[in-house]
Amino acid sequence: MVNSGGQLYTIEGIAAGLIILVSAFIVVNSTSVYTMGDTHISDMQLEVLGSDALAMMDTAPNSSVGKSPLQAIVETDDSETFRTMFDNIVNNKTGTGPDRIQFAANVTYVTPNGWVNSSALSESVIPRVGGEHTVRVSEWLIVDKAFPGCNTNTCKWKHAVLVEVLLWRD
Numbered sequence: 283m284v285n286s287g288g289q290l291y292t293i294e295g296i297a298a299g300l301i302i303l304v305s306a307f308i309v310v311n312s313t314s315v316y317t318m319g320d321t322h323i324s325d326m327q328l329e330v331l332g333s334d335a336l337a338m339m340d341t342a343p344n345s346s347v348g349k350s351p352l353q354a355i356v357e358t359d360d361s362e363t364f365r366t367m368f369d370n371i372v373n374n375k376t377g378t379g380p381d382r383i384q385f386a387a388n389v390t391y392v393t394p395n396g397w398v399n400s401s402a403l404s405e406s407v408i409p410r411v412g413g414e415h416t417v418r419v420s421e422w423l424i425v426d427k428a429f430p431g432c433n434t435n436t437c438k439w440k441h442a443v444l445v446e447v448l449l450w451r452d
Contacts, residue, residue: 324451325417328383332419332449335371340421350423356389356443357427361404369406372449382452390444403445420446 339352349357355364364387372383387403424440 325415328449328451329417329419331372331383332385332417332447333421335368336419336421336445336447338371339367340423352421352445353423353425356403356423356445357425359403361402364404365406368404368447383449384452385447385449387445387447390446391441400446416448416450418446418448420444 336352339355340350342348342350351363351367354360355367368385368387372385384406386405388400389403390398390400392398421444423443423445425443426440
């Protein structure tokens with residue numbers, strides 16, 4: 283009653299359906315591209331804001347003469363000036379009120395015996411609590427300062443230091 287031609291068409295249809303399903307599965311899984319912008323746009327914006335703030339603070343008033351405000355702050359350990367200046371830059375926005383970006387800044391340097399040390403520079407008024415995402419930004423500076431463990435006789439040259447700032451939204 284049933285001839286072999288009908289059975290062959292049925293098997294061919296099932297095989298074609300399986301090939302289409304497997305091909306669709308491979309294409310969908312192989313062309314998925316995940317980028318940083320998919321889920322971390324606010325973190326990237328916060329990182330750019332912090333980098334720009336440090337770059338602005340590291341710009342000397344005169345183009346070729348003098349120290350930048352950030353160099354002067356690190357050389358004199360003026361945490362209050364850093365807090366005020368950095369807070370004004372990162373929390374400045376148009377609208378009704380300031381933004382709520384918090385930060386903690388450190389200075390990392392190398393001691394005369396080759397050890398890498400870090401000291402706190404400044405932090406925002408509200409300390410870090412909870413599980414907010416933090417973003418780290420940094421800026422290299424050349425400063426004329428004798429750090430702890432380095433007396434003025436052995437450390438009269440300029441030092442390269444790294445200013446690191448952790449940023450997060452409150």
